[in-house]
Amino acid sequence: MTATLERPSVPVKKTRPITPARIALHVFLVLTCLMTLAPLLWAVYASLRTYEDTSVNGYFSIAKSLTFENFAKAWEIGDLPHFYWNTFLITVPALVITLLLSSMVAFGVSRFSFKFNIALLMLFTAGNLLPQQVIVTPLWRLYRLIELPAWMSESESLIDSPLGVILIHIAFQMGFCTFVLSNYMKTIPYELTEAARVDGASVFRQYWQLTLPLCRPVLAALATLEFTWIYNDFLWALVLIQDGDKMPVTSALQNLKGTFFTDNNLIAAGSLLVALPTLVVFFVLQRQFVGGLTLGSTKG
Amino acid sequence: MTALQEKPKAVTPSGSPPRRRGKRATALAGTDKLVLALMLGIPAFVHLLFVWIPALGSVALSFSRWNGIGGFEDIEWIGVGNYVEIFSEYPRFWPAVQHNLIWLLFLLIVPTSVGLLLAVLLDRELRFSRIYQSALYMPMVLSLALVGFIWQLIYTPDGGLLNSVLGLDKPVDWIGDSDINLYAVMVAAAWRHTGYIMLLYLAGLKSVDPALKEAASLDGASASQTFFRVTFPVMKPVNIVVAVVTVIEALRAFDIVYVINKGRNGLELLSVLVTDNIIGEASRIGRGSAVAVILLTISLGVIIPYLYQVFSKENRT
Numbered sequence: 001m002t003a004t005l006e007r008p009s010v011p012v013k014k015t016r017p018i019t020p021a022r023i024a025l026h027v028f029l030v031l032t033c034l035m036t037l038a039p040l041l042w043a044v045y046a047s048l049r050t051y052e053d054t055s056v057n058g059y060f061s062i063a064k065s066l067t068f069e070n071f072a073k074a075w076e077i078g079d080l081p082h083f084y085w086n087t088f089l090i091t092v093p094a095l096v097i098t099l100l101l102s103s104m105v106a107f108g109v110s111r112f113s114f115k116f117n118i119a120l121l122m123l124f125t126a127g128n129l130l131p132q133q134v135i136v137t138p139l140w141r142l143y144r145l146i147e148l149p150a151w152m153s154e155s156e157s158l159i160d161s162p163l164g165v166i167l168i169h170i171a172f173q174m175g176f177c178t179f180v181l182s183n184y185m186k187t188i189p190y191e192l193t194e195a196a197r198v199d200g201a202s203v204f205r206q207y208w209q210l211t212l213p214l215c216r217p218v219l220a221a222l223a224t225l226e227f228t229w230i231y232n233d234f235l236w237a238l239v240l241i242q243d244g245d246k247m248p249v250t251s252a253l254q255n256l257k258g259t260f261f262t263d264n265n266l267i268a269a270g271s272l273l274v275a276l277p278t279l280v281v282f283f284v285l286q287r288q289f290v291g292g293l294t295l296g297s298t299k300g
Numbered sequence: 301m302t303a304l305q306e307k308p309k310a311v312t313p314s315g316s317p318p319r320r321r322g323k324r325a326t327a328l329a330g331t332d333k334l335v336l337a338l339m340l341g342i343p344a345f346v347h348l349l350f351v352w353i354p355a356l357g358s359v360a361l362s363f364s365r366w367n368g369i370g371g372f373e374d375i376e377w378i379g380v381g382n383y384v385e386i387f388s389e390y391p392r393f394w395p396a397v398q399h400n401l402i403w404l405l406f407l408l409i410v411p412t413s414v415g416l417l418l419a420v421l422l423d424r425e426l427r428f429s430r431i432y433q434s435a436l437y438m439p440m441v442l443s444l445a446l447v448g449f450i451w452q453l454i455y456t457p458d459g460g461l462l463n464s465v466l467g468l469d470k471p472v473d474w475i476g477d478s479d480i481n482l483y484a485v486m487v488a489a490a491w492r493h494t495g496y497i498m499l500l501y502l503a504g505l506k507s508v509d510p511a512l513k514e515a516a517s518l519d520g521a522s523a524s525q526t527f528f529r530v531t532f533p534v535m536k537p538v539n540i541v542v543a544v545v546t547v548i549e550a551l552r553a554f555d556i557v558y559v560i561n562k563g564r565n566g567l568e569l570l571s572v573l574v575t576d577n578i579i580g581e582a583s584r585i586g587r588g589s590a591v592a593v594i595l596l597t598i599s600l601g602v603i604i605p606y607l608y609q610v611f612s613k614e615n616r617t
Contacts (some may be wrong), residue, residue: 046453105339170346268450
């Protein structure tokens with residue numbers, strides 16, 4: 001981040017003298033980073049070893065051989081593809097609809113002046129900050145009350161249905177996205193939409209064809225963040241889905257633990273497989289990830 | 301990304317450009333009004349129905365006795381009975397309050413100071429800065445449930461990393477011993493939280509006007525004086541965000557203790573007491589809701605000042 005922001009202004013030629021303080025700083029940072037990565041590296045190391053090896057020599061030993069067998073086993077025994085698919089069915093619609101709805105609200109409150117603008121924004125922002133447990137009990141009961149036709153939900157209600165989890169993700173995550181998007185849209189010059197309006201563009205065109213394309217960078221940042229947040233959700237699915245088979249992968253971990261018995265190598269491999277999508281997103285889209293979180297906080 | 305960072309910044313110091321209020325809304329055509337009403341109305345309806353109505357529902361149910369399975373006619377209204385019971389008899393309540401408080405203090409002290417220190421160290425021209433940042437941010441993308449799994453591999457008494465490194469004669473059961481397991485779990489939670497705090501402070505430090513620091517050092521302030529007397533106070537908005545994020549995070553803490561031992565044996569938290577009524581053994585909706593209301597009250601205690609500080613600026617323009 002620093003690099004991108006400052007590169008143009010820094011003359012390349014300048015070489016800094018290597019002082020002891022600099023070296024100490026680097027040593028300290030390298031050690032801190034290694035300590036931060038240690039738990040993950042330890043899990044990777046455990047996952048690459050065989051059960052026979054670790055049960056004889058213990059985990060704190062030099063591996064005799066390394067193998068990917070645990071990953072294949074965890075994949076199969078844990079039925080991971082099935083649970084990844086469940087997650088996919090929840091994450092993608094929730095993500096798309098959250099961004100769509102919150103960009104609409106953000107457009108409304110940032111482009112037009114209503115008396116309730118700030119009240120509405122405050123409501124969304126506050127809603128997103130509530131601890132989930134404040135909502136979860138009545139929500140669970142409400143979901144059992146709402147009946148759905150069988151083609152929408154096998155359980156014929158919102159409980160035990162991916163649809164219910166999608167809905168609460170949308171309702172809950174909308175707060176953060178609306179907050180960030182409305183802050184961003186306020187920085188887009190008014191003259192733009194004004195000119196479009198004078199030219200006879202409808203409100204929807206001003207939103208869809210003019211404002212949204214300008215918001216692409218924020219939308220990308222939010223999409224990255226929301227993907228990890230929705231993927232990482234544990235509580236909503238745990239409570240709102242009762243059939244273990246329908247759970248998304250993060251919540252299903254709990255059951256996988258039972259399936260893997262006490263084979264820590266398998267648990268390590270399974271955990272890493274579950275972490276993989278978010279880690280990939282982090283490595284590929286780190287700028288968006290960091291940018292989104294920064295945007296959520298710079299206001300104020 | 302440059303654009304991402306700089307746009308909001310450009311607005312913050314001087315307030316948003318002057319706008320003429322009221323004019324636009326009145327000039328809308330009929331269909332536009334309808335479209336706009338739908339664009340605001342549908343999301344607001346979804347948000348209210350699934351977030352705020354259940355939140356109010358918790359308040360209402362906290363005055364009732366109900367098993368949650370039967371119909372609404374089975375609800376028995378008992379006034380503040382649940383609260384009385386929680387404060388005086390419910391054996392798991394006070395330990396949970398204590399654990400939540402320890403959790404909060406720990407998060408406020410350890411990840412915040414470490415995150416701030418790292419942000420200060422990284423907020424300069426430094427080789428490999430990006431690599432350091434990536435490594436420190438990485439735990440942030442893992443779910444707390446997963447953090448619980450990964451740290452169990454470190455804490456297990458048989459062949460866990462920690463006992464092996466310490467080389468004690470008698471292995472410590474970091475997770476099974478109810479005297480220490482809370483601290484062990486908090487370290488794992490802090491591991492994930494620190495990167496986030498660092499990110500917030502890094503952004504905050506970048507937004508501090510360099511001229512301020514320059515002026516301070518011209519006046520003869522030392523580096524630490526400049527930081528504590530100038531930079532840190534100027535970052536007040538970031539400090540508030542950090543405080544809010546940390547309090548909310550401490551109140552929400554659930555996943556990690558649930559995957560470790562379902563929030564028992566030294567790991568009781570308020571959030572566990574609430575969820576136990578729907579997915580655990582207990583089925584006392586009223587009592588669980590009363591605990592939820594306590595959570596709600598504490599969280600509103602930080603949410604409202606936060607909203608005030610964020611939105612009061614806009615009211616003035």
